[in-house]
Each structure stands twice: as C-alpha cells, then as structure tokens.
Amino acid sequence: MIKNNNNAFNERRRLLIESLKRRGNLSENVLDAMLKIPREKFLDSSFHFRAYEDTALPIDANQTISQPYTVAYMTTLLEVKEGDKILEIGTGSGYQACLLALLGAKVYTIERIPDLVEKAKKVFNEFGLKINTRIGDGTIGWSEFAPYQGIIVTAAAPDVPDSLMEQLAIGGRMVIPVGTKSYQSMYLIDRISDNDVKRHVTDSFKFVPLIGKEGWKTG
Numbered sequence: 001m002i003k004n005n006n007n008a009f010n011e012r013r014r015l016l017i018e019s020l021k022r023r024g025n026l027s028e029n030v031l032d033a034m035l036k037i038p039r040e041k042f043l044d045s046s047f048h049f050r051a052y053e054d055t056a057l058p059i060d061a062n063q064t065i066s067q068p069y070t071v072a073y074m075t076t077l078l079e080v081k082e083g084d085k086i087l088e089i090g091t092g093s094g095y096q097a098c099l100l101a102l103l104g105a106k107v108y109t110i111e112r113i114p115d116l117v118e119k120a121k122k123v124f125n126e127f128g129l130k131i132n133t134r135i136g137d138g139t140i141g142w143s144e145f146a147p148y149q150g151i152i153v154t155a156a157a158p159d160v161p162d163s164l165m166e167q168l169a170i171g172g173r174m175v176i177p178v179g180t181k182s183y184q185s186m187y188l189i190d191r192i193s194d195n196d197v198k199r200h201v202t203d204s205f206k207f208v209p210l211i212g213k214e215g216w217k218t219g
C-alpha cells in the first residue's frame with residue numbers, strides 16, 4: 001500500500017487524473033491506479049511543484065520521466081491482466097514500472113544507466129513493491145524470464161528489436177515507439193502465432209533514444 005500523506009499533492013493528482021479521464025481514450029483501470037502513485041517521489045525535489053503537470057520532466061543523466069498522458073496511453077494499449085509477466089525497457093525514474101506492478105503484473109524492468117536503477121529501487125522499496133530490475137541493454141531483452149505477455153519500450157527505437165519480438169509470448173502484445181530520433185509512431189504489436197504478428201500504428205510521440213545493440217548506436 002503506497003502512503004500519500006501530502007494533501008496538496010493529492011488534490012493536484014486528482015485534478016490531473018480527472019483531466020486525463022475527460023480525454024476519453026484511456027483505461028479507467030489504469031487511471032485509477034495512477035491516482036494511487038505519488039509522482040513527486042520519482043522526481044528531484046526541485047521539480048516536485050511540477051509533478052502534476054501533464055508533461056515529461058527531467059530526471060538524472062539527461063533522461064526523462066514520461067508525460068502522464070503518454071504513460072496512461074501506452075499502458076492502456078498494453079491491456080495488462082493480473083499476473084501477467086511484463087518486460088519494460090527503460091526503467092528511468094521507475095514510475096511506469098510502479099504502475100504496472102499496481103495493475104497486478106509481475107514486472108521485469110531494464111535500464112542502461114546504473115544510477116537510475118539505484119534511485120528507482122529505493123522508491124520501489126519505499127512503496128513495498130517487488131519489481132525485478134536489471135542494469136543492461138534492454139534491446140536484447142531478458143531471455144531468462146521470457147516469454148512475456150507484455151513488452152513495453154519507453155524509449156525511441158529505430159525499428160522493433162528482433163530479440164524483443166522473440167521474447168513476446170504467443171497471444172502477447174508489445175507497445176513500442178518506432179521512428180527517427182526526433183519523431184516516433186507508437187506501434188502496437190500482437191503476436192498471433194510463431195510466424196504471425198499483427199501491427200497497428202497509432203499516434204505520434206517524442207521519446208529519448210533507445211541506445212543499444214538492437215537500437216540506436218549513440219544518443
């Protein structure tokens with residue numbers, strides 16, 4: 001159970017979630033879970049006052065915590081069910097992983113920047129959430145625990161990494177922004193069988209680059 005003791009933040013969070021509900025395309029279940037998460041805990045104290053703006057914000061190492069709308073949008077597409085094994089690439093602040101855990105998923109999250117993993121782990125511990133973390137290149141996935149019912153990539157990929165495709169369960173789904181470094185389309189990929197996948201392209205977004213063996217070679 002996450003404790004939310006700060007009344008001023010609680011009210012701002014409620015207003016943000018209400019505004020996201022009014023957009024009409026986001027899962028109520030996902031938004032109700034977001035209502036329980038104190039976003040300020042994932043931010044440096046100098047950004048606490050902006051925690052409930054619907055915008056991406058800076059975290060350490062020149063990275064970002066994604067915009068709340070984007071988090072809700074991707075998680076809505078993922079259609080997480082209780083007990084699903086979900087792989088996240090790009091732990092960042094840990095906010096998205098926390099949301100997946102609150103939705104009842106078994107979460108595996110990979111981040112290439114060690115300091116970010118250390119910070120995120122502190123928040124997971126504070127919240128009493130058991131989330132499996134790994135420092136490394138997420139473009140090659142985490143084969144030890146595959147297959148996954150869901151894979152969510154929270155950085156911009158030049159293409160869908162083959163390794164992630166291989167680690168997606170039959171009947172599973174991947175949400176991944178694919179495009180150039182300055183502009184991406186959100187892909188929703190359903191794995192129908194060993195050889196058959198369905199790909200839908202939805203809205204446009206802007207993410208930091210996915211850097212690794214099956215991603216961009218540099219930032």
Ligand code: SAM
Nearest residue numbers: 065090092093095096111112138154210211212
């Ligand atoms: N999901 C995060 C959250 O809730 O705060 C936001 C992620 S941030 C937009 C993207 C993250 O992907 C950055 O922290 C970046 O270091 C990470 N990243 C980029 N390439 C990666 C890779 N190959 N493997 C793992 N993480 C990667």
